[in-house]
Amino acid sequence: MSELPFGQPGLPSTWASAHKQAVGTALSERSRVWFTVADGVLTEVYHPTIDCPNQRDLQFLITDGGELFHEERRDLEHSVEWIEDGIPAFQIVSRDPQGRYRLIKTVCTDPDADCVLERVHFEPLVEAARHYRLYLLWAPHLDNQGSDNHGRVEYGANECDWLIAWRGSRYAAVTATVPFSRMSAGYVGHSDGWQDINRHRHLEWNFTTAGPGNIALTAELELPPDGHFMLCVGFGNSERTAIKAASGCLDRNGFASVLNRYMEGWRAYQRGLLDLSAQSGDGGQLYRRSIAVLRTHIDKIHRGAGVASLSIPWGESASADQPIGGYHLVWPRDLYHQAMGLLAAGDRERPAQILHYLFSRQREDGSFFQNFWVDGRPYWQGLQLDEVGYSVLLANHLHHEGLLDFDPYPVVQRAADFLVNHGPVTPQDRWEENRGYSPHTLAVVVAALRAAAAVADATGKGAQAVTYRQVAQDWEQRIEDWTFTDCGRLLFGHPEHYERIALIPSVDTGEHLPECRVFLPIRNLPAEAMYNQSQCCVVDGGFLELVRLGLRTAADLHVLKTLPVWDALCRRETPCGPAWYRYNGDGYGEHEDGSPFDGTGRGRLWPLLTGERGHYEVAAGRDSRPYIKALECFANENGMLPEQVWDTEPRLGHGTGSATPLVWAHAEYIRLLGASSRKGT
Template sequence: MSDDGELIPPGGPGGPARWTSSAKVGVGTARTAASRLWFTLSHGILNEIYYPRVDTACTRDFGFLVTGPDGYFAEEKRDADHEVGVLEHGVPAYHLLNTARDGRWRIQKQILTDPRREVLIQKVTFEALIGDISDYRLFALLAPHLINAGADNTGWVGDYKGTSMLFASGRRGQSLALACSVPWKARSVGYVGTSDGWQQLSRHGELEERYRRAESGNVALSAEIDLAACNGEMLVALGFGARPEEAGFRAVCSLQEGFEELRRTYVQGWRNWQSTLMPLDHPQGRSNINAYRASTIVLATHQPYSMPGAIIASLSIPWGFNKGDEDLGGYHLVWPRDLVENAGGLLAAGAYDEAKSVLGYLRAIQEADGHWSQNVWLDGVPYWGGVQMDECAFPILLADMIRRSGHFAHGELDSYMDMITRAARFIVLNGPVTGQDRWEEDAGYSPFTLAAEISALLAAADMMDLAGRKGDARYLREKADAWNDSIEHWTFATGTDLADRLGVEGYYVRIAPPETADAASPLDGFVPVKNRPPADTDRPAAQLISPDALALVRFGLRAPDDPRILDTIKAIDAILKVELPQGPVWYRYNGDGYGEHEDGSPFDGTGIGRAWPLLTGERAHYEIAAGNLVRAGQLLVTLEDSAGPGGLLPEQVWDQDDIPERELYKGRPSGSAMPLVWAHAEHIKLMRSLHDGKVFDTPPQTVQRYLVDKVTSPRRLWHFNQKLRSLPAGLALRIELPAPAVIHWSLDGWTTSQDTPTQPTSFGLHIVDLPTTLRHHGRHLRFTFFWPEADKWEGEDYSVVVDGDGTLFHAAADEPEVSRRVAEPARSDVEGGQA
């Protein structure tokens, strides 16, 4: 005990810091750059509040406790039924109504942020439904987690120029201050799980006011509101700042300005923005929520006004109640893929300036070699270390969408050509195999990634044509054509047990991964799709099915009635579709391990993948491409009915019988991220596609080139990360090398040979085409390289069989002798290839 009677709260540093439920019912922020504050809601209370950036959470949750005579104790988030609504459609200012399940009291809240300051303001009304208001006591309970950390926070009781407050600061900087429009009757700080206000009140019914400071731990701030002094109506302000004094100053200013003025300014800012959007509204469904405006709110809230273009994946942490400070990222990170998908939603809604700001942000965070990191903090600093090729393709597609929509000013495209060129170069040098698929998992040939890469190369070619770079445009189209012709060789499996069971000829696999990898040639050494052994699963890769294959239609590479697509849809629906109360929803792929366990316990690195509403939206887009608009409209309803109480779309929905004790109900949101911003972008794009009667974001280049003009490639490609084994007779073999070379080659076992120099491209490759004819069927095209710059020979011969097949994959069980020999380097000392 200190000289002034202050006690050190026991139990420091408190229990393990945890986040909270990801099942948000509302997200909000002001439409101004002056208010760098974002908030989330669930279970009738505030959850994570983000400051000063949308990727830095500063609280766990903030709610109220109620006590009364005879030891009565209740917590609004656990002991009340919750209702949520917006003060106005299209405006993320919320009305929460929490009614005690025992019928004794009700708390109403209106929640928004100060448009001019970093302050979260709540207008709170407490009502006694049984007895009188004097029978109850109301307490605020706040858990600071400043700058993504629940540990090492310090809380204390203090004041700002005579206004009583509670403060907290974190070890990573920044502070908060909690103030009220009426005096606090009592204040206390303590350590979570031992001496916090919840523990004090549930055990003793009183706050220990001598607990005035809790140092360096998982702390909570608690204070009693004087209900008699305000007749149950009050304003509660939570201010943030770089220093405690700044946070206190802002809280006082907001309280003095008053709720109605703050509300007027806040609402008007959102009204003004919503009025600029396309009117895609449709009659409200069962939830009486304007689903379109709810989705526009989600996209706009997740893109900070103070850092234009940076849209994070979600203001949530999946299964956050089971995660702590070690999970720094949560989903409040930027994924370039999600970012472009979200920009597409903005374009579909008519928010052109916001979509263009995404492109500007992508230009700023592009890495020097042309790629984008797997995910990043708002300032572009990478979080995970992966590289995904579709994330390198998507920014090119976004630039082309903006160009085609006519929203570049004269000459503005020129300022993006360096970004586009570097991205195209990275794809050319490193594609077509993805670093990982779009779900951040396996590497290999993925239909989704191939569709994105090929579309991006054609889009880049169009923009290079406009820049007068005809030769570069031609090369990119030739590359795209060769890859497009190889999609089935890489990803279409036939003759499998699964195909036989389903009664189909074959299907596109989720991903065709390399069997082995080495530093020099990461993609060499594939085994057959239909015979590839399992890795860490009991399913061969050829048995893995995913709706990702429908990207071949969405991106315009294959017709919706292509028999291979129709067979794949049969496989997708047989294995991945689940009928839920709202309608059909699909899984990502068979064997997915990202989701709750069988008993409903949270994902902890393992689990069982659940159904994704996003994929219902993607399936609806396929139906639009196929001309089935009525069916697509039905799937739109299913997508919207997958939302939570506030109209927010989850990452996954629960697919089994109800488990009430875990808040899991069939067809309703699971413990995964909610909202998933990408799902809301897909929702907006679907509404726009139905409005237009065609898929909104299908690139026209692919449709014209492959579905209308039916362009095919006269060549196949060979380079060190894609060593082709066989080549259809009559096609040319294009060899692509990282430096100038002279190709020494033969089609008759080195009886005769030719020397052909490579030609440079603008993308870091040096190329040469070696022709074959039909009469070369069954021969080996053998070659090696002389490197003039190094003045040395390659030291190894390579061989490609001219067999009329062209596939990388051969059936191991019945592979002909000639194919087995092709896998071996030609022996120069016997066949005369190496000089």
């Protein structure tokens, strides 16, 4: 047969499901690799930095050579379990729906190499299954791209058989402790192993190379009598280093030894943290898992760089033909919450590293790009004043706690000066869509200027402290003039409430310009549904930040007047408890028919907002347990909190396809436990 497969360059490439069942990495900085699991299979693996995915998935195909053909992620029933709570190593059991066999996999990374390992047991449950054939199907997407990949197969190198892929200077290699009796390389949708085995019920083609294109590599495994073997995926900047990484994993005294070192590193970390299980509703299970999620989402080359999620929203429909940011990017706002979540858990080292990193990415004028790669290259170049303010709040908090080994004032001053010179109007609010006066952003900015004054005082810069306090006081006194309306029409009998964002300050409207005629564009809606809404008729929960940051009390009249309006418009009861939309009319989510967001859609419920409401209840002296328990329920079966959950049956309260896990949501949960533990103190 020809060595050249047909169908180049293959179908357009996409990513895996964003609804992750597991994420993990070794804590050792010698291991620069992060794995994800969705639909029971290994999905995106990130290397050498946390923002660079290198495959779509790695899964098994099963056939009896006749009628039976199973694709692991689509046709089997999966369960994923933590081997030990708080340690991101997982056992995945994939069962044949008819009970003929099951696959049992244990996944971790090697603490000493850039390698992901799977210990696999193919267990026949009926006599006929002993004769089934097992194939490995690998979809490399090297260097954050599914197109322009190259691949080849090789027998016997380093006493192993190999599937090898590369793109530019990024390489990956897959091998096993059992031989690959037959291998092939092909183009997805045409000459790949899935097409071949689905058509022939065995691997008929034996193409040795493929590329450039959207490729897949396939191998038939020679199963031993007991069905046990080990898989390794190694990464490197050359074929040699990728093979060396994978070979080293096989040579390191077996899987049990690697897994033990992996788990002991995590145990040592978790032992040094606070026990907040008494505040939880599940004995601390989600707390320990949330710590692992936050810690997993930190880079190892750029120390302190954290990404929002190891997922690509609606990945199955997201093109991989060009590099994509997904949620594996740094947002300064999310990074602040990540740092504060770790601090609430008792980690006093990582938050300082995060601050060091954050200020290393500060622009000369004191601002930050909206989001960026871990090396600082901007992705979206918008400006959000709350992201600037959060950096100051974090610096002041850590400085006050004595956790910094440097004088933060120079970088704090740049950020505070930027806020003074460019506030109070933010070019984008925290939902990244609109310009104006935002209660949430104003809360962060005013609190940040107060914090900057505190840092200035502590470092002998009293004159500058006076300036920051004066501006903060002026803006704080005008928050209601700018953002509190008395002509709202959202809830009968409740015309007064904070607006989500005001294009023109409420105080500047009147007979000459009725506020109901100031229109706020609503983003992410289909063309036929696109509309402008009166600014006084859009509400969100951002006003709660005024309470959280101490600018208003929980009993403030403006806050109390807004709560029933926000609840009436944005609150939805679920089997887990209450959840909220970002704002009324939101378009960021799946379409009405459940199809993926494609630039338009309808916003769903955000669990992190349940956490924010819980913080308000703590401030009001009330019970936060209903909100804690709701968050625990919103997490999927493996403790991964989603960005959004469905607002309709039959999946009401379950995660959507946007992003799971979301670091921000896990941070809110940990911080709510911490706030509840300090209640009344």
